[in-house]
Amino acid sequence: MIQIKEISAQETFPIRLEVLRKNIPLPFEFNGDFDDETFHLGAFKNDKLIAVSSYMKADNKNFSGNQYQLRGMATLTEYQGLGIGKLMLQEAVQILKEKNSNFLWCNARIAAVDFYKKQGFQTFGEKFEISYVGEHYMMFKKIK
Secondary structure (H helix, E strand, C coil), rough: EEEEEEEHHHHHHHHHHHHHCCCCCCCCCCCCCCCCCCEEEEEEEHHHHEECCCCCCCCCCCCCCCCCCCCCEEEHHHHHCCCCCHHHHHHHHHHHHHHCCCCEEEEEEHHHHHHHHHHHCCEEEEEEEEHHHHHHEEEEECCC
């Protein structure tokens, strides 16, 4: 059984480094990781942390109201495709509702666009490139 719980920023770093930043000269610690409004979720299987995601209060000029940005969603390779990202997003949406958030947005890697669409996200704008990481779309989900 998978458990989703709030974790510290530092707990996200090893999985971010392994999955998102391996052999890439970009930081695995993000601006906003330690802000008061930021929260981080971890997915645990048999008490082992297997996936992480971070949610930072961040205004995007394309959206109005109270907004959060999803950053650093990563699942260890051997656990990918099991619905763990979906579980983390469901928990995050509940927390964001409590925070009266209007939008959750992210910069989604091309390979993850279909995953986010299945979770109710929509693309916004044109495809863009992030150095060392590849092509992305901005995506958003309205929080009800």
